[in-house]
Amino acid sequence: MNPHIRKACRQxxxxxxxxxxxxxxxxxxxxxxxxxxxxDELQVSHFMERYEKDPALLDSIYVYDDGVVKAMVSxxxxxxxxxxxxxxxxxxxxxxxxxxxxxxxxDASQLWVLEKNSRAIAFYEGHGFRLTEEKVFEDGTTEYxxxxxx
Numbered sequence: 065m066n067p068h069i070r071k072a073c074r075q076x077x078x079x080x081x082x083x084x085x086x087x088x089x090x091x092x093x094x095x096x097x098x099x100x101x102x103x104d105e106l107q108v109s110h111f112m113e114r115y116e117k118d119p120a121l122l123d124s125i126y127v128y129d130d131g132v133v134k135a136m137v138s139x140x141x142x143x144x145x146x147x148x149x150x151x152x153x154x155x156x157x158x159x160x161x162x163x164x165x166x167x168x169x170x171d172a173s174q175l176w177v178l179e180k181n182s183r184a185i186a187f188y189e190g191h192g193f194r195l196t197e198e199k200v201f202e203d204g205t206t207e208y209x210x211x212x213x214x
Contacts, residue, residue: 069165072125072136074115079133080125081111087148095180095207126166128158137162144175163191167214176200179208188212 072080085106093102115121128135128149135149135158144166149159166172175193177184185195191214198211 066128066161066165068128068130069126069162070129072122072127074119074122076122076125076127076129076133076136077112077115078108080115080127080136081108083133083136083148083150084111084146086151090151091181091184092178095178096205126162128162134158135162137166139166139170139172142171142173144172147175159187160191167191172214174211174213176209176211178202179210185210185212 085108088106089102096102124140124145125136125138127133134153136146137144138146144163147159147163175188177188179199193212193214196211196213199208201207202209
């Protein structure tokens with residue numbers, strides 16, 4: 065068990081919101097190119113509000129915290145729904161540690177990834193996931209999500 069990984073709590077809300085927003089902008093803006101959504105609608109305060117209004121959302125989240133929350137992963141039943149590392153800390157093994165922890169501690173065995181997110185696909189393949197033929201459109205877009213299983 066990794067001593068830096070724990071369940072999320074209320075004190076993490078601001079960091080969770082920051083990590084999510086920065087990752088959405090870095091990883092998905094180049095694909096979707098929606099200025100309004102990524103720079104107006106996606107605000108840290110909106111994400112914080114969502115967590116404050118529904119604290120049960122924190123129940124499915126694990127964080128990597130070595131004194132500072134640096135990453136998060138959300139698991140709902142068998143599905144990993146988010147895995148984000150603070151962008152300036154990418155490629156340092158933090159995401160791998162979080163993913164390994166979740167795979168050891170939960171029944172997680174599937175996830176959905178944007179078809180154009182080759183970096184994420186390679187990361188998950190390196191951890192034993194494989195692409196399936198199952199695809200769905202990302203809500204409100206013409207981009208596909210592909211199911212990966214382990």
